[in-house]
Amino acid sequence: MKKHSLIKGTIILGLAGIFARFLGLFFRIPIQALIKDEGMGYYQMSYPLFLTFVALASGVPLAMSKLIAEMNAKNDREGVGQVLRQTLLFMIILGSAVSILMLVFARPIISILKWDPKSYYSFSVIAIAPIFVSIMCTFRGFFQGLQNVRPTAISQIVEQVGRVVAGVLFAYLLFPKGIEYAAGGAALGTLVGAIMGSIYLILTYFKVEKEMPVRKVSKHKHILSDLGKAALPISLGAAVGTIMSLIDSILVPQQLLKAGFTQTQSAVMYGQLTGKVFTLMNVPLALSMALCASLMPIIAEAFYLGRRGSLIKRVDMAVKLSNVISLPSSLGMFFMAYPIMHLIFMKDAAGYEILQYISISIPFLILTQTSTAILQGIGNYMKPVYNLALGCIVKVIITYVLVSFSFVNIYGAVIGTILGYVASCLLNMKDLKRALNIKINWVDALVKPVIASSIMIIAVVFSNASVYNYTRSSELSCVISILIGIIVYIFFIFILRIFKYEEIKNKLRRN
DSSP, rough: OOOOOHHHHHHHHHHHHHHHHHHHHHHHHHHHHHHHHHHHHHHHHHHHHHHHHHHHHHHHHHHHHOOOHHHHHTTTTHHHHHHHHHHHHHHHHHHHHHHHHHTTTTHHHHHHOOOGGGGHHHHHHHTTTTHHHHHHHHHHHHHTTTTOOOOHHHHHHHHHHHHHHHHHHHHHHGGGOOOOHHHHHHHHHHHHHHHHHHHHHHHHHHHHHHHTTTTTTOOTTHHHHHHHHHHHHHHHHHHHHHHHHHHHHHHHHHHHHHHOOOOOHHHHHHHHIIIIIIHHHHHHHHHHHHHHHHHHHHHHHHHHHHHHHHHHHHHHHHHHHHHHHHHHHHHHHHHSSSHHHHHTTTTTTTTTTHHHGGGGEEEEEEEHHHHHHHHHHHOOOHHHHHHHHHHHHHHHHHHHHHTTTTTTTTHHHHHHHHHHHHHHHHHHHHHHHHHHHHOOOEEEEEEEHHHHHHHHHHHHHEEEEEEEEEEEEOOHHHHHHHHHHHHHHHHHHTTSSSSSHHHHHHHHHHO
């Protein structure tokens, strides 16, 4: 089976992730037009709880991929098969238990969290998905541990296609019964997508199984205990983004009510934050998550084999990639918030100011995720978790206090998110420097990407204004200016030698 380098793995997963996110945008556009911000609020209230399970569940396969990478490094193929079987059994039991608990206690949970009762239908449908998410996560962890990211990439697309088609169809069919039922129909797409992604990965595994003697059982007595020691902290680290979203889903609606807004107004503002803003932020985060998924087994293998030179190069490359992804994304969303939202959501740009300000958090969020993957890849499982916990405390305090002021309202959550990620990021980078005793080349990793991103955004803003003056079409000017920005950015990446052409060519060719 082919192994993918850090850059190649990131590109494959990143492109698949971005394509899946764009499919998700095609899901959001008709759904947003159909159920509006109010319906998106009902849908999104329960969604962060589901995403938190997804993030927490993803920690087990990440830990599993680390174990598989180490076993594969010493050619213990039978051990690889045992890790897969034991993890799959554990994850199916875990996912089933979570689904049952969510279904049984759906109404009490909604009542305790003071969500709108109309969110019940979305919550009940989403509650079934953890069973299939557990299956998907496990097989993705298996393939990523073997440093083959292609099945994961394809499964993301399959999952998203199922989600889009089924979600839009059922939302449309159920709309005559009411917005809350249509929101439940949209949630049904999540379940269908998870089922389709699971089926694809299972079929792919049976094809790959023929190439590996995975049915022979090796005597590894402590697989589940080793998995458990690594899984919880990796899960919490992987949940860095969704934990922040879960905090918002719990605190923001409650505090908006305290600020004097009605339940409908609260649902609308919360729908803008999560249904629109977080959807757009997920596009650059797709590349970040791809980087982390490729990074964990590669870092673990280099560390396990004691290849310090290779380890340092990979860490340096990972930090550089983080900034190359995050900086243009942040600047683009800050300066082009209104045109982007006007384009994506069919001229409904309400909430673009939220996107503008929360985009400041993107570089800190992505670097937090990357540094967490590196630290946990070298066995420092708990330090990123403590740093995340401190960031969440900052987030909770600021959100709780500021959102309750009517003149601040939803922007209190934005401020809390930015400062929470800043705190976690700075603590992670401090621990990374101490753990590996390395000096990152900040000129290549930060200064040059800042220069390239700044030139890019100047070109984007200027071309957007120029094209609009000629065409009077904000949609066309937005698309053309973004394409120009991408070309300018890639050009200056090579002009400034952030990545050398030979370096990229060699890494892309390496299996």
